[in-house]
Amino acid sequence: MIRVQREDFDLGAELDALADGNHRVGGLASFVGLVRDMAGDGPVAAMTLEHYPGMTERQLAEIEAEAHRRWPLEATLIIHRFGRLEPGDRVVLVACASAHRQAALAACHFLIDWLKTRAPFWKHEEAPDGGGDWVRAREIDDRAAAAWDRNEG
Amino acid sequence: MIRVQREDFDLGAELDALADGNHRVGGLASFVGLVRDMAGDGPVAAMTLEHYPGMTERQLAEIEAEAHRRWPLEATLIIHRFGRLEPGDRVVLVACASAHRQAALAACHFLIDWLKTRAPFWKHEEAPDGGGDWVRAREIDDRAAAAWDRNEG
Amino acid sequence: MTVLYFAWVRSRIGTGSEAIALPDGVRDVAGLIEWLQRRGGGYADAFADPTQIRVAVNQEYVDPDHPLSDADEVAFFPPVTGG
Amino acid sequence: MTVLYFAWVRSRIGTGSEAIALPDGVRDVAGLIEWLQRRGGGYADAFADPTQIRVAVNQEYVDPDHPLSDADEVAFFPPVTGG
Numbered sequence A, B: 001m002i003r004v005q006r007e008d009f010d011l012g013a014e015l016d017a018l019a020d021g022n023h024r025v026g027g028l029a030s031f032v033g034l035v036r037d038m039a040g041d042g043p044v045a046a047m048t049l050e051h052y053p054g055m056t057e058r059q060l061a062e063i064e065a066e067a068h069r070r071w072p073l074e075a076t077l078i079i080h081r082f083g084r085l086e087p088g089d090r091v092v093l094v095a096c097a098s099a100h101r102q103a104a105l106a107a108c109h110f111l112i113d114w115l116k117t118r119a120p121f122w123k124h125e126e127a128p129d130g131g132g133d134w135v136r137a138r139e140i141d142d143r144a145a146a147a148w149d150r151n152e153g
Numbered sequence C, D: 001m002t003v004l005y006f007a008w009v010r011s012r013i014g015t016g017s018e019a020i021a022l023p024d025g026v027r028d029v030a031g032l033i034e035w036l037q038r039r040g041g042g043y044a045d046a047f048a049d050p051t052q053i054r055v056a057v058n059q060e061y062v063d064p065d066h067p068l069s070d071a072d073e074v075a076f077f078p079p080v081t082g083g
Helices: A011-019 A055-070 A101-118 A139-150 B011-019 B055-070 B101-118 B139-150 C007-013 C029-038 C041-046 D007-013 D029-037 D041-046
Strands: A002-005 A027-034 A046-051 A075-081 A083-085 A090-098 A121-126 A132-134 B002-005 B027-034 B046-051 B075-081 B083-085 B090-098 B121-126 B132-134 C002-005 C017-019 C054-057 C073-077 D002-005 D017-019 D054-057 D073-077
Touching: A002 A055, A011 A027, A011 A075, A011 A090, A011 B011, A011 B027, A027 A101, A027 B011, A027 B101, A055 A075, A055 A101, A075 A101, A090 A101, A101 A139, A101 B027, A101 B101, A121 C007, A132 C007, B002 B055, B011 B027, B011 B075, B011 B090, B027 B101, B055 B075, B055 B101, B075 B101, B090 B101, B101 B139, B121 D007, B132 D007, C002 C007, C007 C041, C007 C073, C029 C041, C029 C054, C029 C073, D002 D007, D007 D041, D007 D073, D029 D041, D029 D054, D029 D073
Parallel strands: A002 A075, B002 B075, C002 C073, D002 D073
Antiparallel strands: A027 A090, A027 B027, A046 A083, A046 A121, A075 A090, A121 A132, B027 B090, B046 B083, B046 B121, B075 B090, B121 B132, C002 C017, C054 C073, D002 D017, D054 D073
């Protein structure tokens, strides 16, 4: 399931719903990304996430479908927020339920790594002094995503 | 933090508390293990988890300390239940909060892999016909834990 | 065509969206980028280093040799930084 | 010594805990296992295949050559299956 929204989400309710009543689920792995108060360039007062409506949902659905092709998953969930967020705010949730622990953990890791290099979101950071700049993509994220390419069939 | 308990836990409340107010946290990874209604040998009506009080807490604390030695973590939590559990019930939670996504994800994966081969818990499964047997350790779990040895130092 | 700009590509150009009739002689994405660069000003600035630009046509990532038609939705943006 | 048994080791022996004075000639874990095997019955059954037995002394995993003293807490159990 894919959700792109301005609003926050209830982490516990989302995770509980993912396995609810499905007794084939043996493992539920999740990752939540949060806004930090520091970035590479210094303190961060807030950030604004811009995205490409339409393409975002399409890319997230493709990433989710790829996870289901690679691992035996009972359920998956991706929630990504946009708009203005402050330190401590949740940005993104990816979660995978599977009969098997390793499948749930690997698929969760894969989803967030691919999402970070493929989903059309861009962060604009505000510094406490009122300045601001677009966050630059990091090579380390490209390498993390590319590692999953090498693992492809 | 380590908790060994008979009672269920509130997943959302536990995860929210782990990063609460700590704006250095950029990623929160978690894994929940649940009781499945099927095992290798057939349907499962319930299971009872026996453990070794004292040694359990000591081993979990050692595993948690090892994760903190290997990765820069802001907070970690391990909750493991014991007693009688039915399909759909939560068995275990491991969660890691870090400034960095890869550290949170890797440490979470490490914690559950090591826990499964080192924490003194034993599952006794009940079949629907009233029969029951002790779950046998799986070689695949030994290999998963051993993979983290090779990554040592 | 509908042409969309996001993040600093949008900031530099000064608009997020515009309608552009497929220019004479432009057949693919690379051709459209060259045409936009020649507009000068914010466009020249935004497309100064094409290696820093990602392109989607009809909401799918494409390479510079991807052909264009007047019905396409074309989007230009920097490498993504969500998650 | 306090000697503890868990899971199917406990089921086969029929008790989870007993006090045993360190027997004459037993100096290490391997020696204690041999001594317990010689008790026969459920003990012989539980320790029939020592490769299936894990041992902790004072709540830490140890190898068969770990020395024993009368003050130790010794635990025998199968490979763990939690998580």
